[in-house]
Amino acid sequence: DVKVTQSSRYLVKRTGEKVFLECVQDMDHENMFWYRQDPGLGLRLIYFSYDVKMKEKGDIPEGYSVSREKKERFSLILESASTNQTSMYLCASRDRGWTEAFFGQGTRLTVV
């Protein structure tokens, strides 16, 4: 079974802090994604990566950056956390081609 693991289930950070959300997948997938989920807005794509060290902006990249130094790991970085980044963050991975994505359990981030 594909497993996508996010480092934290719940996280509370202060405004202005630099925040790292980590995601690891164990199925050698080419593609990895970060989404945020907010009530009424569904899942919105922040960034995705189709290979090591490669990244593409999604629909809402402002205030975020990403890092993919190894194929299995995709990190989301909030350079200076703000209260409007309080949200559920979902990581996903997908093999090459038109395959389905597999999701982690999500990280609920609260910025105070």
Add this chain to the structure above:
Amino acid sequence: AQKVTQAQTEISVVEKEDVTLDCVYETRDTTYYLFWYKQPPSGELVFLIRRNSFDEQNEISGRYSWNFQKSTSSFNFTITASQVVDSAVYFCALASGGYQKVTFGTGTKLQVIP
């Protein structure tokens, strides 16, 4: 640009009723895939089905069925004889483009009342 619209925000049905969740999509690509995911209260999204743009054949899997119509850009999901365990948020998604970027709809929250 690609877009997925799920106009139904919340639906409540009584157990054993049939329910249809609507999904309308927009894309300029001729090759694309459509997906449905289920998000139960535990939070983790579960893949249900994938459909490509060249296959309009409807699909049935147990109590679940999907109706794909390119003419109306719709990919609707029907649950027959709903059960309480079907209570969840359901997302429709579209993958297209060079990087096969996946765009999700806003989700439909289904509540099945015993």
